[in-house]
Amino acid sequence: MMELTNWLEKRVRLSPGKTALVFQDKQETFLELYEAVQEVAGKLASFGVRAEMYVALLGRNDRETFLMIHALQQLGARTVFLNNRLTATEILFQTRDAQVERCFYVDGFAEKVNGMLAISFTSVMEAPILDAPLVSHFAMEDVASIMYTSGTTGQPKGVMQTFGNHWWSATGSMLNLGLQAGDGWLCAVPIFHISGLSILMRSVIYGIPVYLEEHFDEIRVDAFLRSGEVTMISVVTTMAQRLLDVFTTRYHPNFRCMLLGGGPANKSMLEACFEKGIPLVQSFGMTETASQIVTLPPEEALLKIGSAGKPLFPAEIKISAHGEILLKGPSIMAGYLHNESATKASFDGDDWFQTGDVGYLDEDGFLFVLDRRSDLIISGGENIYPTEIEHVLIAHPNVLEVAVVGATDEKWGEVPVAFIVAKEAMDTALLYEFCQQKIAKFKIPRQFHFLDSLPRTASQKIQRHRLKR
Amino acid sequence: MMELTNWLEKRVRLSPGKTALVFQDKQETFLELYEAVQEVAGKLASFGVRAEMYVALLGRNDRETFLMIHALQQLGARTVFLNNRLTATEILFQTRDAQVERCFYVDGFAEKVNGMLAISFTSVMEAPILDAPLVSHFAMEDVASIMYTSGTTGQPKGVMQTFGNHWWSATGSMLNLGLQAGDGWLCAVPIFHISGLSILMRSVIYGIPVYLEEHFDEIRVDAFLRSGEVTMISVVTTMAQRLLDVFTTRYHPNFRCMLLGGGPANKSMLEACFEKGIPLVQSFGMTETASQIVTLPPEEALLKIGSAGKPLFPAEIKISAHGEILLKGPSIMAGYLHNESATKASFDGDDWFQTGDVGYLDEDGFLFVLDRRSDLIISGGENIYPTEIEHVLIAHPNVLEVAVVGATDEKWGEVPVAFIVAKEAMDTALLYEFCQQKIAKFKIPRQFHFLDSLPRTASQKIQRHRLKR
Incomplete structure (x- = not known):
């Protein structure tokens, strides 16, 4: 110990x-x-x-x-x-x-x-x-925090984050982003998420203030970024977009890092940020890696637009034969709480953590994430797993078949949309109410489409990409 | 592992x-x-x-x-x-x-x-x-380097520094001194010493250049510090003094840390540095702690002149009942090579490393190093700290360098004796009178010897044992 x-x-x-x-x-x-x-x-x-x-x-x-x-x-x-x-x-x-x-x-x-x-x-x-x-x-080996992630299949699992995970995450981030006198990190992401909790941990380790915000209010945040007090902020894509929407004058030169996580960003938004001199830093991470584990060094942000970057010191990365992103390093979780089998299933035989995400490394070793798990929906920074919503809807007596996919949404990036094969015609309001009793509001499908049958492959797998179109 | x-x-x-x-x-x-x-x-x-x-x-x-x-x-x-x-x-x-x-x-x-x-x-x-x-x-547990400490008494012992020791030393230093784009560390201290080797290790971990100098040449170093290329440098007292001697114009604003180690510094030199805007940072450390382990945060340098600072994150400090400085933390050596008994003797029952140095913590927790425990002079039951007397004598305008050691005395057990490098020949009676105004009679050296230079180790530490003989 x-x-x-x-x-x-x-x-x-x-x-x-x-x-x-x-x-x-x-x-x-x-x-x-x-x-x-x-x-x-x-x-x-x-x-x-x-x-x-x-x-x-x-x-x-x-x-x-x-x-x-x-x-x-x-x-x-x-x-x-x-x-x-x-x-x-x-x-x-x-x-x-x-x-x-x-x-x-x-x-x-x-x-x-x-x-x-x-x-x-x-x-x-x-x-x-x-x-x-x-x-x-x-x-270092002791569990400090547990956060539940809903997997693509089955029940949510409790990710065990140790003190060591938090420590290595904080120092790895520091080795990439630096640490300067006068640093302060704005936290408008939820502190019950690893994105927020990791800011609290860094604050203590670095000796810097957390600017804690109850909600993300782009007007308030914009003022902070122009004040010089805040030098770093963690955001998801929708927050960056909302900041762009209210952007007027350049941020203070002290402000040096807008750490972007929680899902892929579209290139035009990234370019809009760079045009305005916003020091956007892309990253890739998850609850299981105690926040960002692959981050684009600030000096490469413009050269490698669209890349999530390189694994933080001393994390390691490789791509499996199936294109899956595999990670190793001391910030990776101890396992899933009371769930030995899920823990075992998440590591390969050589102790590489299997992210379930697909991507590739370019010739310079920069990671490009292709699909956040092909079916994952990311809405306002929240992960929504279609199967979880499908499991709710299939329980309705009038629903025969169901598939949930993400639809592009200006405000949230993506929102869930459900395709349903019903026994008999029904009012969508009833389905909405049905969901309300069981899942969080942001997970409830915005639209319900009724089909005679779902498009399937020969092996009867639902063709989500066809539904998306 | x-x-x-x-x-x-x-x-x-x-x-x-x-x-x-x-x-x-x-x-x-x-x-x-x-x-x-x-x-x-x-x-x-x-x-x-x-x-x-x-x-x-x-x-x-x-x-x-x-x-x-x-x-x-x-x-x-x-x-x-x-x-x-x-x-x-x-x-x-x-x-x-x-x-x-x-x-x-x-x-x-x-x-x-x-x-x-x-x-x-x-x-x-x-x-x-x-x-x-x-x-x-x-x-982390593997031995990366072995360095022999001269040890004021007995045979040299081989200090085993692990990769973990080097890692924690580097991150602890970073948490105190920060890490900025454009950092570069000048190494004119020997790389066979921990002061130099630690710069090489930090370079790799931080991703910053080492400016390696064959010897300490104050003219070359002065030029580096005014260039803006070098932001950090490690020095011992004599190097800082030699830089002061050739100082003309202010160093570049990028230069932000002159890390002073290798023994106590006199107050007048520290003050001369601060007057000239030199960002001097005092520290305390040894081969056994893989370089600095107690360092004055830059922002407190002026408030706590003469203090070595506080233990770097996550090291711990306490003072034993006998006034000895005890340390704990992951940068402390694995032990002495092939020397179980010396290893055992250097840690107390609760795994605190016994530095052999005497000091105290002020009310704010800052360490003040008084002396090597072995250098302590005990005269008629009174503890006499050589550095206290040295600080008095160095303030005399005709004294360039001074070292005080204990000499055996039939009546008192030990008495203090001073070795002095003077600007010009002088009467010892004048030095005696000078001391009389400032320190108790039992602390006044019984003899004053004049030398052309003081015997020093490779790291510029005064070899008191040689003076004793």
């Missing part, structure tokens, strides 16, 4: 007076934050939270959730991050699958944890402060 | 066209360097060098030695770095103690390996190139 001294405590020792968090225009230093975190940890301890316990957290991008995340780490708990866009059914599945012993939620989400023994943040804040033992060290 | 992909190969994949080495005003890229290293590795292989073999290297700060260092790493050999200022007797001791199987030397040093089965660099360069297997990965 390799142990490093508790990162937050270390950071406070190193730079207590540096800004750690800027939220709703209020700044807090690492020392102030640490004191608040210790208090929350003491309150959580009064609910029995202790080291190695699996604890679910249903939060949002705000200061309270931020404190909870750090407090749970200080107690040595393993946090199961719940996506607040999920339905109560989906959340119930994840908390059961992870066998969580406690569940904490932001007050607005009470109905999503209905029937569970969940504890509201308000109850936590009102609790007495116990003198709880905080961990002195983080073991 | 944690393995990382071969760093040099990875660096070449990431940034083949970036400058890796600037030597005698000639630039080479990582790709060019790598090709040259592969060739040298093939030649070394024809002398039977292979993985896990202990190989001694007697080189100097030049391109050939640079290539040899990397070539030995590529072959998986463990390099025993010989200090080229040592005598043949000392070198013989070290190569025997390390049980090296091969010894390579730069041609000028033939007499230092007289009688040994040593191979000259010329012979290597003339050898055929074997198609030798290069290592695909560096295991």
Whole structure:
């Protein structure tokens, strides 16, 4: 077991007076934050939270959730991050699958944890402060966070991210993007996603502030990028597009990296960014790789438009015989929680992680991602797996066959669209309602088309590409 | 065993066209360097060098030695770095103690390996190139380098530095000093010392050039620091002083770190640097910690003059009951080669490394190094720190250099004695009076000896044991 001294405590020792968090225009230093975190940890301890316990957290991008995340780490708990866009059914599945012993939620989400023994943040804040033992060290092999990804087939799986995964991800990113005095990272991506959580981890390791935004508001973000305070930001394609839509004057020269993840970007958008001097940096990564693992070095951004870049130090990449992108490196997950078979299936015989994505390396070793899993739909940065929606719809008594594909959408990049073979004619509103009870709003198909039969190959596989057209 | 992909190969994949080495005003890229290293590795292989073999290297700060260092790493050999200022007797001791199987030397040093089965660099360069297997990965736990510490007492011991030690040292330094596009590190300290070797390792990990200088020439270095090409440099006190002596105009704004190591610095020199806008960064480290492990953050340099700083992320520090500086962290050596008892003796029961240095932490956690524990003078039960007296004497306008050591005394056990390099001849009574105004009587040296120069080690550390004799 390799142990490093508790990162937050270390950071406070190193730079207590540096800004750690800027939220709703209020700044807090690492020392102030640490004191608040210790208090929350003491309150959580009064609910029995202790080291190695699996604890679910249903939060949002705000200061309270931020404190909870750090407090749970200080107690040595393993946090199961719940996506607040999920339905109560989906959340119930994840908390059961992870066998969580406690569940904490932001007050607005009470109905999503209905029937569970969940504890509201308000109850936590009102609790007495116990003198709880905080961990002195983080073991690199220890699980720090669990995030569920819905696979193309079957049930969602809990990705176990260790402290080591987060550490190597942060240093790998630093070796590519550098670290400068005055750096600050804007986080308008969800902190229950690895894109957001990784910013929180980097903040502590680097000693730089997180500019935490509740939602992505292009007007506010635009102002930040012109202020010089924010030097880095993580975005998905739709956010970059929305920033372009309101772009007026050049961003501040201090602003040096718009890290683009969460799916492929179209070339015209990339070119529009470069024309405006926006330092866009493309990347490729997933929950299983603890955020970006392949990133385009800033100095090559213009030379290799469309490429996701090269694997961060010291990660390795290769393309399988079937064109699949394989990865190796210390930021790759420990495995799927309570799911030995899925873990085994995700690595090949030589311990290469099989991303399920298809791509190629050009002659200079730059990765080009061809298809984010041929059937995956990416809508506003969220991964939508068609099979998950298909499984919901097929359960409807009037649905005989179903296929879901992505349709291009100006605002969201893609939206799901369903093709249905029905027993008898029916109102689409009924299908919409049916979905509402089971899956998050962003997963519900925007259109329902009725066909006599689905186009299939000779071997009876649905031809999604024909439906797309 | 944690393995990382071969760093040099990875660096070449990431940034083949970036400058890796600037030597005698000639630039080479990582790709060019790598090709040259592969060739040298093939030649070394024809002398039977292979993985896990202990190989001694007697080189100097030049391109050939640079290539040899990397070539030995590529072959998986463990390099025993010989200090080229040592005598043949000392070198013989070290190569025997390390049980090296091969010894390579730069041609000028033939007499230092007289009688040994040593191979000259010329012979290597003339050898055929074997198609030798290069290592695909560096295991973090594997020994990369061995360096003998002179040790103020007893026989020299071979410090085993692992790849992990070098890695953590490089990232810890980066988290403190940052990493910027255009960085370049000037190496005029010996590459057979950890101060120099650590620059070579950082270069590969960061992807920045080493400006390798054969000797420290203050006129050349001054020109580099004013050019904007060099952004970082490692120096010892005498180098900083020599740069001050030739200082004319301000250094280039790109130049952002003069990393000072190798022993305590006097306050007046530090202040002279800050007056001239020289970004001096004090540090503390040793062969056993794979270079600096406590460093003053640049932004605190002026606030904490005289402090060595705080332990780099994620290293830990504490002061023992006896005032000794104790350290913990992943950059601390695996142990002394073939010397279990010395290894055991250097760690306390809780695995803290005992530095042998005495110091204290101020109320903000900054380290102030007082002295080598072995240099401590105990006089009539009083602890006397030589550096305290030295700081008093160096402030005298006629004193150029000074060292204070303990001399055996029948009555007091020990008494302080001063060795001085003076501008011009002077009366010792004047020095005595000078001290009287500033320090307690028991601390005033009983004798003042005048020398033309102080005996120093290859790394410019004063050899107090020689003065003692």
